[in-house]
Amino acid sequence: MTATQVRATCPHDCPDTCALLVTVENGVATEVKGDPEHPTTAGVLCTKVARYVDRTYHADRLLYPMRRVGRKGEGKFERISWDEALDTIATRLKGIAARDPQAILPYSYAGTMGLVQGDSMSLRFFNHLGASLLDRTICATAGATGYKYTIGGSMGTDIEEFQNAKLILIWGGNPIASNLHFWMRAQEAKRRGATLVAIDPYRSLTAEKCHQHIALLPGTDAALALGMMHVLIQEDLLDHDYIGKYTLGFEDLKARALEWTPERTAATCGITVEEVVALARLYGQTAKRGEAAAIRMNYGLQRVRGGGMSVRNIACLPALVGAWRHPAGGVQLSTSGTFPTDRAALQRPDLLKGRSPRTINMTTIGDDLLKEASPEFGPKIEAVIVYNANPLAIAPDSSQVQRGFEREDLFTVVLEHFRTDSADYADILLPATTQLEHVDAHLAYGHLYMMANNAAVAPVGEAKPNTEFFRLLAARMGFDDPCFSESDDQLAAQAFNKQDARAVHFDWESLKRKGWQKLNMPAAPFAEGGFPTPSGKCEFYSSTMARDGLDPVPSYTAPYESAASNPELAARYPLAMISPPARNFLNSTFVNVQSLRATEGEPHLDIHPNDAAARGIAHGDMARIFNDRGSFVARARVTDKARPGLVVGLSIWWKKLSSDGKNANEVTSQRLTDMGRAPTFYDTLVQVEKTAHATRDSTRDETL
Structure with missing residues (x-):
């Protein structure tokens, strides 16, 4: 029996994007483990992905195309061939597109984070068709927008530096559950004498292991950041040199922050005055001593009405105290913006040929599926293609979502591994490959490595990669653009812009062999400014926000639903x-x-x-x-x-x-x-x- 190891990448919606080693014996995957040589993975996997072989060979894997024979939601199907499935889908889509292709909607998100199997060939297909666009906002766009207004893009502290910090604020996340490899670094910093503070309404597993837990009310993170700014300014715990050289709008920020006394902040956040003052002093004094003060933000704090402003306010803090000077200082929300990803090459927006289809927000899918045609909304949604997503479980206002998918006149196609809640509502249910069965390229949003995924085994049953389904469907629809013939390897080779200084060393074949390659980035990205904002500075005042109709200075927006606001x-x-x-x-x-x-x-x-x-x-x-x-x-x-x-x-x-x-x-x-x-x-x-x-x-x- 001959065993080989194949280099792969975890595809799931997690900042760690682990490097995997897949053991294959006689064409069967027998083990998945973390790559011990990859600096962030360090041979360690979460309990979920460590069992990935079992998931691939699960007894309930979808193995064949199927057609619904019961009521929508009942989950009753009969097996059909791929030819019959493709012919059925193409016939239905052609008829709808002849009336208005915007009546067709893709629905996808982060079932895989891969650049190839995620939205490359699929978006080429929908762009060529002229289907409605999907606003893929269901996770991180509030924070990403607030962060971009302030910092300029989704980039920040390198995870490999956090163990050198003397203070880490873990704000709005539970990394023991959702960011294990950051938590390993935080634990090492703690062993070296760092102070860890969790800021979270809930005393999570992570909060229990930190030195301090500040249990603020949901949706009040922006107010706490303003209260911290007040104390930093009043007690002059500032880096005036950094502020003068590398920030914009300090006087506007100062005026706003001075409105947020510790008393007002504490009352808004539901915590004590002492907690507000002590947190600000701890943060400011750590930086004042020349030690690294770091903030790891996560996505929990942005899923409220004022979520974007919450992230913006917190992102201002490192520039106030000069924390960016230290490689282990600053803040990390996401590193995804560091990667020179060539999405235009992958997704081909030029295939729209000047058309501007309407955009449907994936968060409001419940309401939108139930809307009739109108001049404001456009055509009624007649078909939905679901892949890399499970809207019946993950979209808000779930009963409304269910009512939408129950429509007998809605043609629904679902690509899946298992019979999820959403799969039960499919008219045509198709078997998709898992990560062990296809090729993909990955960026990360928690570290700085370009990643490759090699197919370790042949697809089980009749499962097909997302890319192959959309190639075959494009052919059935009569799309003859050469881009629909490109292989997964050809797509992956276009994933990163090789002319960008961060990825000049990128070559797909060598990346496949090694599995991962770090971007060319300085250890402390903003030690001397260089923010990718319009001004090149950290923008306490954002003229872009003013143009977008938003308050250009950090502020606080109360939740929609709270005792104070409603x-x-x-x-x-x-x-x-x-x-x-x-x-x-x-x-x-x-x-x-x-x-x-x-x-x-x-x-x-x-x-x-x-x-x-x-x-x-x-x-x-x-x-x-x-x-x-x-x-x-x-x-x-x-x-x-x-x-x-x-x-x-x-x-x-x-x-x-x-x-x-x-x-x-x-x-x-x-x-x-x-x-x-x-x-x-x-x-x-x-x-x-x-x-x-x-x-x-x-x-x-x-x-x-």
């Missing part, structure tokens, strides 16, 4: 709810892995003892969580991990695998953020009541 609503629904990721799931991926789901147990709701007692809820009771949008049930865990007035439902469960067929997105809103058109998952008020016991349907308990 007391009438809060009288009926007095508890704030957030639904951060469960440790053993990744968005809605891995929920059907029985061993991982068994570790999570069942959907839970963490509720503070005071809030539980007021509702007669004991630990272990079933609770109904509800508001005007809907309801779901979960097992109550009475714990002070949730601050008073807050409940926490770790997510995202497949609805079909929960006891009542629902998940936390029954109660979330389709409202959008202040900038970036992003969702407001954590801007939600609910009421909670004790309810009758609900039992999981054991027939749905898939195993590995």
Whole structure:
């Protein structure tokens, strides 16, 4: 028996983008492990991806094309051939496109983060067709927009420097669950004497292991950053040289920050004055001593009405104290903007040929699927092609999403590995390859390595890569542009701009052999300014924001749903709810892995003892969580991990695998953020009541 190792890359929506080594014996993958030579992976994988072989060969893998034979949502299908599936899809799409191609909508996101299998050949297809564009905003665009206004792009501190910091603020994230390899660096910094502070409404696993946890109210992060600025300015914990040389608009920022006294900040955030002052002093004094003060922001803090401004305000802090001077200082939200990715070459927007199709926001899919044709909206959506996404589980206001996909006149195609909630609503259900079965190229949003994924094994059953499906469909539709004949390797070779100084050493064949290659970047990217903003400086005042109709100076926007901003609503629904990721799931991926789901147990709701007692809820009771949008049930865990007035439902469960067929997105809103058109998952008020016991349907308990 001959065993070989194939270099691969984790494809999932995680900043770590791990380098993998896949062991293959006689054409079968037998083990996936982390590459010990890759500096960020360091041979370590999360429990989810360490079991990736089991996922590829899962007994419930979709292996053949299928056609729906039952009601939408019932999940009843019959096997058909690829030829029949492609002919059916092409015939339906041709008929719709003849009336108006904008009635066809792609729906995809981060089921794979690959540049090839994500949105290369697929967007070529939809651009050539003239279909509606999809605003892919459901995760990070609020923060990315606020960060870009301030810093100029999604770039910042190198993860490989964090262990040298003396202070790390972990703001709005739980890296033990969602950023393991950063957490390893943070733990090393802690062993070397660094102070770790978690800023999060919820006392997560990460917060429990930090020196301090500041449990602010959801949606008030922008106010805390302004309060910190107030103290930094009043106590002159500033780097005046850095401010003078490398920032723009300090006097405007100063005037705004001086409005945010520690008392006002504390009242807004639901914390103490002492916490505001001590945090600002800790941050400012660390930098003043010439030690590295670092901030690791994550996506939790931006999923509220003022999420973009929250990220903008926090991104101002390093420039105020000169933290960018140190390689281990500054801030990281995402590194994705560091990569010179050639998306135009991959996606070919020129195929639109001057057309400007309408754009549908993926966050508002529930409402948009139910809209009739109108001059303002355009044509009614008649077809949806779902790939790399599970909208029935992950989109907000889930009951509305379900009503949209239940439409008998909506033609739905789903490419998937398993029968997800969304797959049950497909008219045509197609088997997609996993990461072990196709070629891809990757950037990262938590480190600085270009990554290659080699196909380790042949596709199982009749599964096909996303790219191959769209090539075949393009041929059925009569698209003859040569770009639809390019192979996955040809696509991957176009992924990065080789003329860019950061990637001049890029060559696809050598990247495939090695698996990874670091970008050419300075250790401290903004030590001497050089921000990719219009001014070249960190912009405390942004004229671009002013032109976009936004406050050009850091400010605070209260949540849509809070006791302070909407007391009438809060009288009926007095508890704030957030639904951060469960440790053993990744968005809605891995929920059907029985061993991982068994570790999570069942959907839970963490509720503070005071809030539980007021509702007669004991630990272990079933609770109904509800508001005007809907309801779901979960097992109550009475714990002070949730601050008073807050409940926490770790997510995202497949609805079909929960006891009542629902998940936390029954109660979330389709409202959008202040900038970036992003969702407001954590801007939600609910009421909670004790309810009758609900039992999981054991027939749905898939195993590995």
